[in-house]
Amino acid sequence: MARPGLPLARPLRSPAPRAARTAFAVFRRQPLATVVVLLVLAGGLLAPVLAPYDPAVPHMPDRLQGPSAVYRLGT
Incomplete structure (x- = not known):
């Protein structure tokens, strides 16, 4: 048995921080990381507004057109 004068065991260290807290x-x-993540999230949420056209449906008559009022930089 243990003698009465022996010190107790050291307490355990606190567990590792949770992933969300880390x-x-x-x-x-790093505030720049926050800005980048927010920009990516905003781009994902605003994707239907930024590019409202269906990418699977080609518009053949306008293919390879030069710059105009409709397509400022061409197609």
Whole structure:
């Protein structure tokens, strides 16, 4: 048996931080990462507004047209 004068075992260290807390710490330390992530999210959410046309449906008459009022940089 243990003697009465022996010290107790050291307490366990706290568990590793959770993944969400670690991710937010990265964004807090690096604000540019936050800006990039927000831009990617905004682009994904606004994709139907930014490109409202169906990419699977080609419009053959306008294919390879030069710059005009409709297509400012051409097609």
